[in-house]
Amino acid sequence: MLRKRGERAIARRADHEAQQERISKAVWSILAGKGIEHLTIRAVAAEAGCTTGLVMHRFPGRKALLAHARDLLHARTRVRVERLEAEAGTPRAALRAILAQGMALSEDSAQEALVWMGFLAASVGDEELIALHRKNNRAWRDRVERLVAASAPDWEPARVRTAVFALVGATEGAAQLGCFDPASYSAATQEAMLDSLLVAYGLS
Template structure:
């Protein structure tokens, strides 16, 4: 193997290793909860040494921040696709709010990761700042779509509607995580649709 080929192979191995560690962080937090999110647990799931994990994540705080970043990346990519595919701003608004609910196994996992991160952030200004930054990016997107869906509304009315819609979507996701029989997908979507209709943001 030539020197350039060896370098490419090493880089590919390194990237695959980093991907396994990221997946291990996600699955450990989503599947076992914050108390089990440790360097040792992540290394076991990723099939590597604790030293290798610590080289990238020196402690639980770094693991949590990475999980929150992964969540932001996953949802950002998805909502950008949904918005691009939507026929109208109202259709886009409904689609991106619904994807934030716990409607299937993947979104339920995301809701668990989000809940675990919030619980761990209490009293930690760095983690709180990370949450605020990502949450405000989400709020800005919803605000833009609400304004586009109701161009005659003033800023105060838009802000109130955004708060109500985010509360429904995020609250439903949390409730469904721990009681999916009561708060199943149909119940969550019905609550969202009722809120959209009540606000005057239902299908045109």
């Protein structure tokens, strides 16, 4: 009896995780492919192939869906940048690698940039969503700051921070521009821009 109960509990947990995965994929797909105005409980349910009640059980409203999309984005990029940093031979190599992965250099990274923009657009006037953005963006800047400081150990803290804001602002801006005008802001152009910026700051 206990074994059967345990098996049923495992099956329910697996089903719950599968449902969560389908809903997460649906949120991501709508936000990246159709835009913020199409992100509704009904649309997510249709995309995930489940009921609106199931979606609302996990995400009671649009804000919860948006926060989930932002958390997904943060988790995806964190795993990737940790791998890139671990594989890099030097702090400067790691710096370039993690900055480049945040640009719209591939279909996946362009989708991430679109999700990021959709979240920001929805955050206007919403202090909770703004606070979530600031927290995640600060974690990103802290990582870049650590690598800049390691790449230029003789720099004063103020110089490090200035370089960090310039690098983060330039690469995130290029990602947004690349999503909507890939002919002008191709992957090669974005990477050339990044390399020129690193050279200008003495971080190449």
